Amino acid sequence: MAVTSAYIHIPFCRQICFYCDFNKFLIDRQPVDQYLDALEQEIRQANISEPLDSIYIGGGTPTALNEAQVKKMLDIVDRLVPLAEGAEYTVEVNPGEITMEKLAAMKNSGVNRLSIGVQSFETRLLEVIGRGHGRDDAVEAVKLAERAGFDNYSIDLMFGLPGQTMADFQASLDMAVSLNVPHISAYSLKIEEKTMFHNWYKQGRLTPFPEDTEADMYELLLDYGSRNGLYPYEISNLAAAGYESFHNCVYWKNEEYYGFGAGAHGYVDGMRYANIAPLTHYIKALEQGNTVVKEEMNVSSAEKMEEEMFLGLRMYAGVDKSRFKERYGMEYKEVFASTVPDLLENGLIEDDGEKVKLTPRGRLLGNEVFEKFLLEKDDAS
Amino acid sequence: MNNKDRLERQKRIRNFSIIAHIDHGKSTLADRILESTSALTKREMKEQTLDAMDLERERGITIKLNSVQLKHTHTDGEEYIFHLIDTPGHVDFSYEVSRSLAACEGALLIVDAAQGIEAQTLANVYLALDNDLEIIPVINKIDLPSAEPERVKQEIEDVIGLDASEAVHASAKSGIGIEEILSQIVEKVPAPEGDPEKPLQALIFDSLYDTYRGVISYIRVVEGTIRPGQKIKMMATGKEFEVSEVGVFTPKPIACDELTVGDVGFVTAAVKNVGDSRVGDTITDAERPAEMQLEGYKKMNPMVFCGLYPVDANDYNPLRDALERLELNDSSLQYEAETSQALGFGFRAGFLGLLHMEIVQERIEREYGIDLITTAPSVIYNVYLTDETMISIDNPANFPNPQKVDYVEEPFVKATVMVPNDYVGAVMDLCQKKRGEFIDMKYMDANRVNIVYNIPLTEIVYDFFDQLKSSTKGYASFDYEMIGFRQSSLVKMDILLNGETVDALSIIVHRDFAYERGKAITDKLKDLIPRQQFEVPIQASIGQKIIARQTIKAMRKNVLSKCYGGDISRKRKLLDKQKEGKKRMKSVGKVDVPQEAFMSVLKMDNDK
Numbered sequence: 009m010a011v012t013s014a015y016i017h018i019p020f021c022r023q024i025c026f027y028c029d030f031n032k033f034l035i036d037r038q039p040v041d042q043y044l045d046a047l048e049q050e051i052r053q054a055n056i057s058e059p060l061d062s063i064y065i066g067g068g069t070p071t072a073l074n075e076a077q078v079k080k081m082l083d084i085v086d087r088l089v090p091l092a093e094g095a096e097y098t099v100e101v102n103p104g105e106i107t108m109e110k111l112a113a114m115k116n117s118g119v120n121r122l123s124i125g126v127q128s129f130e131t132r133l134l135e136v137i138g139r140g141h142g143r144d145d146a147v148e149a150v151k152l153a154e155r156a157g158f159d160n161y162s163i164d165l166m167f168g169l170p171g172q173t174m175a176d177f178q179a180s181l182d183m184a185v186s187l188n189v190p191h192i193s194a195y196s197l198k199i200e201e202k203t204m205f206h207n208w209y210k211q212g213r214l215t216p217f218p219e220d221t222e223a224d225m226y227e228l229l230l231d232y233g234s235r236n237g238l239y240p241y242e243i244s245n246l247a248a249a250g251y252e253s254f255h256n257c258v259y260w261k262n263e264e265y266y267g268f269g270a271g272a273h274g275y276v277d278g279m280r281y282a283n284i285a286p287l288t289h290y291i292k293a294l295e296q297g298n299t300v301v302k303e304e305m306n307v308s309s310a311e312k313m314e315e316e317m318f319l320g321l322r323m324y325a326g327v328d329k330s331r332f333k334e335r336y337g338m339e340y341k342e343v344f345a346s347t348v349p350d351l352l353e354n355g356l357i358e359d360d361g362e363k364v365k366l367t368p369r370g371r372l373l374g375n376e377v378f379e380k381f382l383l384e385k386d387d388a389s
Numbered sequence: 390m391n392n393k394d395r396l397e398r399q400k401r402i403r404n405f406s407i408i409a410h411i412d413h414g415k416s417t418l419a420d421r422i423l424e425s426t427s428a429l430t431k432r433e434m435k436e437q438t439l440d441a442m443d444l445e446r447e448r449g450i451t452i453k454l455n456s457v458q459l460k461h462t463h464t465d466g467e468e469y470i471f472h473l474i475d476t477p478g479h480v481d482f483s484y485e486v487s488r489s490l491a492a493c494e495g496a497l498l499i500v501d502a503a504q505g506i507e508a509q510t511l512a513n514v515y516l517a518l519d520n521d522l523e524i525i526p527v528i529n530k531i532d533l534p535s536a537e538p539e540r541v542k543q544e545i546e547d548v549i550g551l552d553a554s555e556a557v558h559a560s561a562k563s564g565i566g567i568e569e570i571l572s573q574i575v576e577k578v579p580a581p582e583g584d585p586e587k588p589l590q591a592l593i594f595d596s597l598y599d600t601y602r603g604v605i606s607y608i609r610v611v612e613g614t615i616r617p618g619q620k621i622k623m624m625a626t627g628k629e630f631e632v633s634e635v636g637v638f639t640p641k642p643i644a645c646d647e648l649t650v651g652d653v654g655f656v657t658a659a660v661k662n663v664g665d666s667r668v669g670d671t672i673t674d675a676e677r678p679a680e681m682q683l684e685g686y687k688k689m690n691p692m693v694f695c696g697l698y699p700v701d702a703n704d705y706n707p708l709r710d711a712l713e714r715l716e717l718n719d720s721s722l723q724y725e726a727e728t729s730q731a732l733g734f735g736f737r738a739g740f741l742g743l744l745h746m747e748i749v750q751e752r753i754e755r756e757y758g759i760d761l762i763t764t765a766p767s768v769i770y771n772v773y774l775t776d777e778t779m780i781s782i783d784n785p786a787n788f789p790n791p792q793k794v795d796y797v798e799e800p801f802v803k804a805t806v807m808v809p810n811d812y813v814g815a816v817m818d819l820c821q822k823k824r825g826e827f828i829d830m831k832y833m834d835a836n837r838v839n840i841v842y843n844i845p846l847t848e849i850v851y852d853f854f855d856q857l858k859s860s861t862k863g864y865a866s867f868d869y870e871m872i873g874f875r876q877s878s879l880v881k882m883d884i885l886l887n888g889e890t891v892d893a894l895s896i897i898v899h900r901d902f903a904y905e906r907g908k909a910i911t912d913k914l915k916d917l918i919p920r921q922q923f924e925v926p927i928q929a930s931i932g933q934k935i936i937a938r939q940t941i942k943a944m945r946k947n948v949l950s951k952c953y954g955g956d957i958s959r960k961r962k963l964l965d966k967q968k969e970g971k972k973r974m975k976s977v978g979k980v981d982v983p984q985e986a987f988m989s990v991l992k993m994d995n996d997k
Contacts, residue, residue, distance in 0.1 A: 375947045
């Protein structure tokens with residue numbers, strides 16, 4: 009299988025959000041330039057010869073870098089990652105951190121899509137989750153992106169935030185619609201370990217968001233989308249036709265991709281891997297000419313089939329049955345014979361002959377469905 | 390040793406135990422005594438030597454008995470032999486306490502100088518007085534700022550009727566008063582009486598199983614002499630054995646040539662099962678038997694029962710092995726195989742009380758690594774049928790059809806609660822709510838009251854301790870003893886999940902309390918059982934009649950959104966965890982029920 013994409017991780021932030029457990033470091037006094045040098049080294053080692061169909065630079069926050077560093081980053085990609093005609097090239101940007109100069113540099117280097125970390129258009133909620141920007145910065149960011157010539161962009165919106173009401177979420181959706189946003193990534197808050205929120209949760213200062221309200225919010229999102237021409241091409245992503253993210257679908261289509269940078273994850277030659285996460289260790293490994301891969305997991309054929317299903321079902325289009333058979337030499341129904349009939353009968357999935365996909369009910373209960381596609385260890389042999 | 394030497398030595402033996410409430414400093418005092426009599430150097434001592442099991446240390450109570458031989462040189466220049474016999478610190482084991490007291494001539498009564506006498510202490514003092522023990526009062530923790538030794542002495546005199554004028558003022562922690570205690574033991578505790586040449590009578594006050602040596606019996610020799618090679622007979626069971634070894638604990642076990650009148654030590658005789666060497670039984674010489682058994686032998690019957698089921702059905706055999714092993718060491722543990730529609734194959738086990746039950750459960754989980762589902766404990770009911778036969782029921786699921794039942798009897802206990810004045814109302818309220826029958830109330834001093842109620846044992850099992858603790862801010866102390874069976878208006882209540890009766894959740898309740906209990910249980914289950922993909926009704930019923938109902942709403946949303954920069958393994962782990970979590974639950978009529986739910990019928994709490 010050919011590697012089609014690359015994810016590049018920039019693990020720096022100007023402020024640490026209370027919910028975030030990604031590999032990230034407060035940018036003050038960090039060896040950013042050394043990191044970019046190391047990153048260059050890692051990408052060079054991969055020796056990419058075939059042009060890729062997508063690049064995604066995420067974080068952290070790539071825009072935490074100053075203008076010179078942003079240019080340095082873009083230049084590295086320019087030199088070392090060949091892109092195919094029409095490829096998608098996305099950079100994550102944060103309101104309050106983007107400047108016209110940074111955007112112009114991106115545009116110059118062939119970046120053709122932005123992912124803007126709006127999260128909410130409510131200043132009160134942005135403070136609650138520890139973001140560094142307010143409502144006006146968020147609106148300004150979207151406008152700036154458009155002025156810089158990016159018509160293809162996405163905003164992140166979060167729901168299930170502490171103290172968030174239906175009216176709050178609706179206000180954010182209203183704003184997104186009035187700005188004519190072509191793509192929304194909508195995430196419900198999850199309290200992850202090693203975050204501020206988790207500490208507060210353990211201390212009893214934060215209670216989990218009520219499941220029913222969270223479900224109502226998700227339904228509101230889908231409803232808003234359908235009334236405004238944004239369809240949920242994936243469980244947490246809505247887009248106007250033609251604005252779906254190619255890169256995002258690489259993961260769900262179970263394709264292979266490079267992961268570059270500290271703590272990045274990749275999938276190459278049937279092997280999923282994770283890079284060293286601590287910054288200095290990552291840099292040192294590259295300086296000494298060592299591998300930065302910390303963990304490698306060979307994906308067995310049974311696991312590939314599991315992943316094909318539990319990733320693929322996240323997409324509105326579902327899993328292509330003939331592609332499944334082509335890839336694994338068996339019908340998905342045979343492989344998962346012990347669970348598929350139940351799921352069909354309970355109205356969680358549907359099979360239209362070509363594709364198998366989640367029903368609207370199944371989309372809300374995705375994890376319940378996905379779990380069923382983990383084979384028992386004995387079946388998997 | 391010739392008989393003259395034996396008699397001479399006998400005069401210098403002192404056997405005593407220590408009576409104290411939890412936290413009043415028994416273990417610390419025992420440690421100090423061990424140090425002062427140079428049984429152990431400080432370096433050899435683990436903190437609180439006598440409490441050997443991990444569980445005991447954690448819970449701060451003694452479960453298995455221990456005894457130790459000490460040498461003490463008195464002011465008269467003579468060397469005395471002390472045997473300190475430890476007692477378990479919990480009401481479940483009061484029979485063992487009574488037997489270990491029967492092995493002594495004296496007891497130290499330790500009372501906290503700030504807190505005074507507690508119910509448990511009182512119960513054990515009475516046991517000691519019943520056994521004619523000389524009691525030496527010790528006022529401990531004398532160096533606490535809140536110590537009130539004079540008040541506590543007065544209390545000892547008023548409540549127990551002991552002369553406390555010579556009570557030792559001590560602080561086990563700071564080593565104050567230890568010499569004085571040792572002196573009083575020599576001077577006040579009588580030397581053992583008995584004749585080394587008479588036929589052997591030795592009291593078994595504990596026994597435990599050792600993989601290499603078989604059962605080790607802890608004994609006190611009352612008459613005669615016991616030595617290796619001797620043929621012995623257990624008088625209650627009639628079983629005969631040949632002694633392989635006798636010895637004393639210093640506290641290390643040390644073999645010796647013989648044990649004779651007044652000696653406290655151990656015997657091994659290739660006994661395979663603790664059931665053959667029962668606490669309270671008398672060992673005698675098989676060839677020259679004593680005429681009579683020592684007084685006070687009782688076979689202990691379990692009072693509290695529960696179902697023990699492996700979470701993983703593959704653990705059934707390991708669970709049986711674990712129970713077999715534990716039974717070797719615990720003659721009061723009983724079990725038999727049982728099947729539940731909801732939980733599959735498991736065991737019904739009987740225990741002396743709740744603590745005993747918890748200890749066994751914990752040991753199975755910890756020492757044998759088996760995940761258990763335990764059902765709510767039940768007492769034993771005598772069910773009289775219309776055909777004039779009687780059956781004993783220890784599992785509510787087996788309660789017969791009401792049409793066949795004439796009447797039912799349940800076990801009652803006499804419960805003694807000792808509490809400061811301010812909480813009398815709270816305690817009486819609680820006892821009343823627990824179907825208690827008021828018996829007596831006495832002021833022990835201006836501030837402390839002793840309250841006695843007869844209460845059904847099942848009400849004690851059902852969350853009594855916790856409620857007593859919370860309604861008296863922890864100031865109450867509590868003790869109970871069995872007083873027999875009485876007729877009550879009892880019915881079987883079933884719990885239905887999604888329309889199906891879950892046998893493991895059935896309970897027997899008093900008719901007047903059924904609605905309240907039904908509501909408490911359905912509410913609790915609603916909180917404990919996670920939302921499922923469909924709505925789940927929870928119902929409590931008596932016969933065909935539904936008396937309480939709750940509903941678990943269907944799950945609305947469970948789907949994770951973020952893809953962490955392509956970290957697929959993280960998604961996989963999350964799904965794996967979710968799947969494993971469900972495996973740890975029991976699927977009952979399509980409903981995934983977590984382990985805790987099966988115990989929930991026990992707890993009435995409103996902690997949220």
